[in-house]
Amino acid sequence: MKTGLQKREENMTFLKSVPLLKNLPSEKLAKIADVLEYDFFHENEYIIREGAAGDMFFILNKGEVKVTQMIAGQSDPKEVRRLKRGDYFGEKALLSEDRRTANVIALPPGVECLTVDRDAFTQLIGDLNELHNKDYGDEARGAERNSLSRAHGL
Ligand code: CMP
Numbered sequence: 337m338k339t340g341l342q343k344r345e346e347n348m349t350f351l352k353s354v355p356l357l358k359n360l361p362s363e364k365l366a367k368i369a370d371v372l373e374y375d376f377f378h379e380n381e382y383i384i385r386e387g388a389a390g391d392m393f394f395i396l397n398k399g400e401v402k403v404t405q406m407i408a409g410q411s412d413p414k415e416v417r418r419l420k421r422g423d424y425f426g427e428k429a430l431l432s433e434d435r436r437t438a439n440v441i442a443l444p445p446g447v448e449c450l451t452v453d454r455d456a457f458t459q460l461i462g463d464l465n466e467l468h469n470k471d472y473g474d475e476a477r478g479a480e481r482n483s484l485s486r487a488h489g490l
Pocket of ligand 1: 384390403416417424425426427428429430435436437438439440472473474
């Protein structure tokens with residue numbers, strides 16, 4: 337059984353290895369280590385659903401996820417990317433106070449994420465340039481998504 341202190345150390349070491357966070361000062365990393373929670377997802381579980389509201393930011397700690405998205409003119413969502421340990425997701429709905437722009441689904445054998453809620457994200461992470469400059473090329477698919485969200489009453 338790990339003590340709280342050991343766990344915190346472990347979280348700090350991991351956070352320092354996350355490329356997005358590598359330039360943050362130690363005090364900020366320590367604050368993130370203090371507020372983060374753990375969340376576990378079974379294989380094939382939807383961690384995020386496209387079109388839903390969202391209040392959580394995720395950093396992948398164990399396992400892999402696939403990102404899928406509705407594409408104009410196609411009936412099923414298409415896989416656009418896979419993410420692994422140290423990658424993050426779920427920032428877009430928090431930055432724009434908008435709906436989730438993609439599905440994020442746990443791959444076998446399951447996934448462990450560190451999660452940060454909206455308030456802590458806004459205070460500690462949300463102004464990092466990398467997040468604001470990130471372009472997934474989603475704009476072209478936006479119109480289709482918005483009309484889908486409306487159709488589903490989301
Ligand atoms: P958000 O819109 O909050 O929820 C879905 C997340 O999937 C999104 O934030 C991004 O983190 C991620 N995402 C969206 N589009 C892509 C893409 N094309 N490639 C990889 N990740 C994406």
